[in-house]
Amino acid sequence: MTEPSPDGQVRRRRTRRILLPLTVVSTVVAGTVLSGCGQQRDEDVYTVMNSSTDESYHRWDGDTLERCSKQLGITIEQQSVPAAQLMTKALRMASSKSLPDVLQLDASEMPTFAEAGGLIPLKDLGLTTTDIPEGIVDFGSFDGTYYGAARTVNTLALFYNKDTLDKAGLKVPTTWEEMRSTARKLTQGKRYGLALSAGGAEDGVFQFTPFMWSNGGDETKLDSPEVAGALDYWKSLLKDGSLSKSTVNWTQADVNDQFMAGNAAMMINGPWQVETLNSKKGLDWGIAQIPVPKAGDDSVGPLGGGVLTVPNTGDGERERTAAKIVGCMAGEQEQITYALNSWMVPANAKAAAVWRTKAPELAALAGQVSTARSRTAKVGAQWSSVSLALQSAFQSALTGESSEAALKRAQQQVTSGN
């Protein structure tokens, strides 16, 4: 090596000098790619994955988990990913065997995960449904098995601007006919009587369900006269000019913006908007149950919100501990704390009773929740197809087609899709 080397030697060494790094780089690249798939689970650390990416929700959940860590004597970590990505992220984690110990899923997505065999029945892990109203047990169930414990639930209600209604001398409507005439009277200049979301995503479908269900319609038969009646009611509001034509392009957040800006006197929306509503000084709003077709009918709203599930990780010991974490997070006291923070209604009946005394302004919401239904109770994992067909149908009907024709096509779409 110390001797001056002949030509060939130099060339060979040079080759080697280049080849070695190349091989190393290639190996490292390949290695990183492959090893990304198999994350190792930490023995003592339990993870809870949710979609609490908002600062306040992340903090509230963090506080809850800290209390549960102390109570159970373990370390719990919170992982938050955007709601829209949660499902696909969890599925990818499933295929790489790195699922979190507790997974908070939107209740409408839970059946898809449960149907795939990804969740452990909570009763097998020792969690009971005592004190939980039947509707909310259904909300966390798929095919009759209870997989998801809700801490709180939300639903839709009628929000109204008290000042506007008082000034017009109008009462809060309770039936469809009253809502239609009240909305017509409140429509003035740039202000619409009512705002709701009929956007082409889950938001719009969520808003359509209370009208469909209160009218006796059902997602298993989209072409029934009851569903068409509900859609015709929406069309009549639009025809009256009480709803903005932009309704088909609005999300629920847009609806809230319109209401706050004074462009709508009433709106259909959920309690998650309350924090934003309260941030506007001088806006005096009230909340009531969504009007029903005829006086005396039940106002049936959709249940919304997340449920805590224990994914199937194949490690029985960890799964039992995970169920304890779920039990702690969904405990009565934690439910009340979380409900008061997030303006939602506790799932547990006892907790809800306590909550009602602490948040009397939302009492109407508690009433709405007691009759509310889960979207997936009847159709399960098929909900996403139903939802897509329904979106397309009410958007077609609101932009000109007849309700019957649009819904008939929607029902065909759902039937042929399977």
Place this chain on the structure above:
Amino acid sequence: MSSTTASAAAPPADPQATGAAATGKPVSPLRARRRRQFAQWGFIAPAVIFMALFFGYPLVRNIVMSFQDYSPSTFFTGEAPFNGTDNWSNVFGDGLFGKALWQTILFTVGSLVGQFCIGLALAVFFTRRFPLNGILRSLILLPWLVPMVVSGIVWRRIFDQDTGVLNSFLGTLGLPGDTPWLTSTSMALISVILVNIWIGIPFNMVILYGGLQEVPKELGEAASLDGASAWRTFRSVTLPMLKPVITVVLVLGFMSTVKILDLVLALTDGGPADSTQTLGTLTYQNSFVQMDFGAGAVVGNILILISAVFAVFYLRVNRNEGK
């Protein structure tokens, strides 16, 4: 590396050609060639590995997936049974596919024509010398710098039928101020195309402007000495000289337009009543809303195929230019 392959059978080495190895063992020309080839492959390897891992694998996977029943349970069991051409016939049998394909064609052609014509006009305009030329030119780049989703959200507000800026502006001009930009099934696609034209103008302008700088001024001067009108000079001198650049702009524009997803999701979510569904949104809806990954893969493959045809076309044109 230093195995005794074939070297025994090889003719004795010529020390002059390959040099004596340090070990004293003569090196055969065959081995030297092998080594050289090995080094050559070593240089190519990173690129090949990269392509295979990040392009080849997903591509093959996507094609295979389109023939599988790939559902959420696949992620748990690892099993995705082959179901022949079920996914394909389901996708083609769904009326939405034809609609989305047609709307994708309208969207792509409309966007490209608009972007290109306005981009070219602006590029020609900016080749003249006038005050503030540089500042104006950089201001026009602005839409390019704004993230697609932000543009989408801002335009959704601008287009709002009642409270949007555009309609109140039209209203003050005495024009109909209640145009249903995004809320009518016949207008929504046009509005989405308009926004995409707005987004695409800077790209077209910059590349075409660059191309125009390369066209020798003398040619234009010569043409005008020969009595050609400005329009004639542009058509017969500038445009032919610009042809290679035009091809690049159109092909790259095509490939980024045909797969549009983010803008449509932000503006209309594919609505109202599917009137702005494109192949991109259909793939997204199949795979990530319905969780039917097989059907999503089918539409994805069709998109890739369409892009590939144009990529080949682009490469061919480029190769001919090189000759």
